[in-house]
Amino acid sequence: MLPGDVETMFQQAFTESGVATGRPTAKAWVAALDLLRQQLKKCTVSAMHVYPGHLTDCPWCALDNQGVIYFIDLGEEVITTSGDFVLAKVWAMVMASVAPPALQLPLPDHFQLTGRPLPLGLLRREYIILIEIALSALSLLLCGLQAEPRYIILVPVLAAIWIIGSLTSKAYKAEIQQRREAFNRAKMDYDHLVSQIQRLGGLEGFIAKRTMLEKMKDEILGLPEEEKRDLAALQDTARNGRSRSFWRDFLLMLPLFPALALRVKRRYGPLVLKRRQTLPDGALSK
Secondary structure, three states: OOOOOHHHHHHHHHHOHHHOOOOOOOOHHHHHHHHHHEEEOOOOOOOOOEOOOOOOOOOOHHHHHHHOOOOOOOOOOOOOOOOOOHHHHHHHHHHHOOOOOOOHHHHHHHOOOOOOOOOOOOOOHHHHHHHHHHHHHHHHHHHHHHOHHHHHHHHHHHHHHHHHHHHHHHHHHHHHHHHHHHHHHHHHHHHHHHHHHHHHHOOOHHHHHHHHHHHHHHHHHHHHHHHHHHHHHHHHHHHHHHHHHHHHHHHHHHHHHHHHHHHHHOOHHHHHHHHHHHHOOOOOOO
């Protein structure tokens, strides 16, 4: 998979032959990897795959077909749409718009209304009170003219006053309540229409629409930064997943290379011990 010179360096670095011939230095590794980077090709199937130029087929795709996934292709693609939309020009037009003049709303005083008279036979409360007073005075007068027992005549007179007052008062109250409810409904409808007109074509609606457009403008201006944050979070998630997968496979393969396992234990002892509980029993015993 690797070019011959890089493969030779790996053999010298991670096998016993490097003890006699000398392992590659860090400077040699940097030079070899920089040269290899210039020879890499991009896979036509996945943007996450790159491989040395001397290979004809992508080795990562071959591993993917076998069920071994090393790279998660995020499939991210930034598309810049072309058009004549310029946010600054559109917003300048919005700010140049003039607020509408004050609305000339029809007021209730502009209408000439004629009240509906009370139904026939329905006495007003003031008239009922006058009738009751007159009957009371008449009964008292009769009491003064009558002999004993003079107060007996008050009983039928007061009963008649109570019956007349209760019947006429209930009918009058019902009529007044009906008219008051009709007035409240008309006032509610008028207030609703005025509020709707002000919201659609008045200064209140104009300010609300401009505020909404300003919020949309801020959202458009913040899209690039939001896109950067989302892409960074997506890449971090994929990178963390690949890192966990790599370390799991790396630690599982350490027993196959005793010398490398010993060096890892010496240098990264706490890390190995921390992950030891996830490995099979005796995996790192060597």
